[in-house]
């Protein structure tokens with residue numbers, strides 16, 4: 001040990017000289033910059049400023065300030081628990097004819113990994129709005145909050161002075177190109193938290209916003225997608241679902257004859273977007289998206305509601321692009337901008353499938369996101385593009401029993417007698433002598449008692465019951481095909497919708513600044529990883545006077561300070 005000390009000391013001195021920061025403690029990482037955070041009482045002392053500063057300190061302490069990213073892509077697997085990742089990796093491996101366990105999803109090959117603590121300020125187990133706001137603004141907030149700091153959900157007046165700057169808006173303000181991609185409605189919680197400010201995630205179009213909230217000054221989320229251009233050009237690429245949120249009840253849907261838009265305020269936001277982007281392309285199917293690749297701006301709304309599950313995409317009448325195709329289109333378009341770009345891509349429906357208690361759709365959508373991340377890796381360089389992959393929160397999917405190597409991940413457990421067993425491979429039996437599956441849910445509509453929709457026994461997707469009868473025991477799965485795409489895994493606790501889980505999710509990263517992604521961190525530190533590792537974002541924050549003497553953005557930025565001034569060129 002002692003004979004290495006001089007070399008370590010010499011290296012440390014060199015590095016300190018190079019980055020000219022004040023001396024970090026001897027155990028600090030290379031490139032670490034120290035930010036002091038006041039000790040507070042929890043939760044009373046958790047002000048937005050405290051969240052911001054503590055997140056900044058966390059990112060700086062592992063070297064995010066060393067990053068030199070030109071571009072940033074954040075992939076968000078909604079509800080992509082670590083169990084979902086493990087099961088999806090095996091699912092993909094088995095689909096390719098292998099045992100599966102040895103497989104890695106695309107982001108699992110990234111060099112940097114960390115854990116993210118996901119709780120909201122008011123909830124141990126969080127929702128997508130509060131968690132994504134933590135990721136996009138550096139500040140943890142309440143369940144249901146979109147781009148505003150902690151307050152009262154559903155209370156517009158309370159939220160008005162709580163607007164937070166997102167890194168998408170920051171990038172726009174710094175002259176970078178920006179993009180948002182999601183398989184959910186573009187107004188749904190995760191994409192909304194990149195561009196909107198609302199105390200209530202459900203205020204997606206004008207008919208969702210109570211009159212009282214409108215009178216107090218709150219606006220629906222869909223119209224905020226357009227008004228976010230006050231920071232710069234607004235998102236140059238916005239691709240997802242949710243056509244109905246952007247069109248009026250007088251407008252017939254282009255894809256489905258029997259559908260119209262949802263807005264009652266007479267505003268066709270698609271038309272308004274087209275007027276604001278005369279050279280831009282509005283598209284609603286895969287073919288149009290391909291043809292629009294070189295347009296200066298693209299708005300793509302591929303379904304009136306959420307886009308389809310990957311498993312059902314082939315059924316789309318007009319042809320729906322895959323998440324990988326959406327990602328490729330966004331990167332091809334945004335990467336033409338020499339000033340760099342930021343892009344958020346959401347694999348949204350992993351969450352929805354888990355809520356519905358159907359592992360097949362959750363896993364196929366997770367594999368689709370892996371394809372999208374691989375497409376991004378192939379279209380970018382790790383020399384200038386930081387890619388972060390994470391989830392907003394977990395779910396209650398369980399991976400149980402002692403299935404033998406290569407056992408179908410959606411199948412019934414086959415083992416050699418469990419942990420202590422040395423018998424021959426056979427169906428594992430529970431204490432009642434009944435077989436069971438490797439994957440189950442802790443709660444949800446897969447409960448096997450009778451419901452008002454389906455009889456007692458295993459449930460079939462789709463299953464949206466409003467009432468349950470108690471179950472008298474487990475069903476016999478011997479003759480049930482649990483690998484069928486519509487099989488619903490058994491759920492222990494009956495619930496109309498399977499719930500989120502409260503444990504940590506993963507963060508995986510590659511590219512400049514990614515080495516700072518390690519250890520266990522609060523979710524809001526992800527924002528700080530991004531802004532600290534991207535000189536252009538960092539500089540814009542420092543220009544607004546939010547940085548400390550070492551150049552670390554530590555003060556909560558005021559969104560108005562980043563808006564375009566009258567006379568700025570667009």
Ligand SMILES: [Zn+2]
Pocket residue numbers: 079128351352355500
């Ligand atoms: Zn959810």
